[in-house]
Amino acid sequence: MxxxxxxxxxxxxxxxxxxxxxxxxxxxxxxxxxxxxxxxVETKGWGARLLACQDEDGQWAGGAFLPAGFDPCEWREYGQPWTATTFSLSQLREFGLDPTCERVRRTVELIGANAYWEEGGQSYWNGEVEECINGRTVADGAYFGVDISSIVERLTGERLEDGGWNCERCNGSIRSSFASTINVLEGLLEFERATGGTPQSREARRTGEEFLLKRNLFRRLGTGEPADERFLYFLHPNRWRYDIARALDYFRSSALLTGSTPDPRLGAAIDRLRCRRLQNGRWPLDWTLPGRVWFEIDEGEGQPSRWITLRAMRVLRWWDAYASVNA
Structure with a gap:
């Protein structure tokens, strides 16, 4: 290119x-x-704009998972709000804010001192109660230089028998979900990148990957049909939601970290990704999650998306490079 x-x-x-x-x-x-x-990113564009929305106490919108003064009617009528601390931190990580800059160090300290999860009242960097939220907290914490080993230890002990995770485990679920699993896997990968991981975290990552690979990233294990048609359509930002572009980008990052080769079971998802390319070489934003945001970072549903195009192009570049060597 x-x-x-x-x-x-x-x-x-x-x-x-x-x-x-x-x-x-x-x-x-x-x-x-x-x-x-x-x-x-720290001083220009979207990164600077999001940092400018930060509260003096280090949080965003006055809350960890939900904005201060949140009215549940808003969720029912307009969708989940995405302006609180956890989603803002994840957005800054996606933007690539330098984790060593002074602004980040100060933010980490302030959040540790002032942010508490609405569910349970735990200090922010001690983690929440749900696997999805904790997976993203591990990813953000590891990226920004926080010791989140206690959350990692908890997550490795919360795997289900099929190798993945499900936020509904506490309500009796015994099957892993695609969404919960990708959230935890991304966190464990970021933890491994930052620290080398532990034997337990690396094994948990292996079994979580195997859960997705057995299903070609989108299929039901029993029938081979898509577990959810939305997995094949692209959204951004993903927040906690799953699609095959997000999963493929995870497997690319995992392979680059460990030096492993692409698993052939990714092929079906790769084909789906490739066929969604528009004639102009770009990829579309198929859908977005409703709810309050600080500002938009895409052109709108149905329009070509730079974020999804970047993700798709680097995945295909990685996959095709390996295929050409082994042709």
């Missing part, structure tokens, strides 16, 4: 949070160049 590619040019004509990832993942730019672009 070259910068003269019209899709690459379109991706680069965007926010620093997208540009630095294009430079690193699609153009193989020298590290000093993409790191310089990444540093702009």
């Amino acid at each position: 070259t910068q003269s590619d019209p899709v690459i040019e379109w991706l680069l004509d965007s926010d620093p949070s997208i540009r630095w990832q294009v430079m690193r993942d699609l153009l193989d730019a020298p590290q000093r160049e993409w790191m310089a672009e990444r540093a702009k």
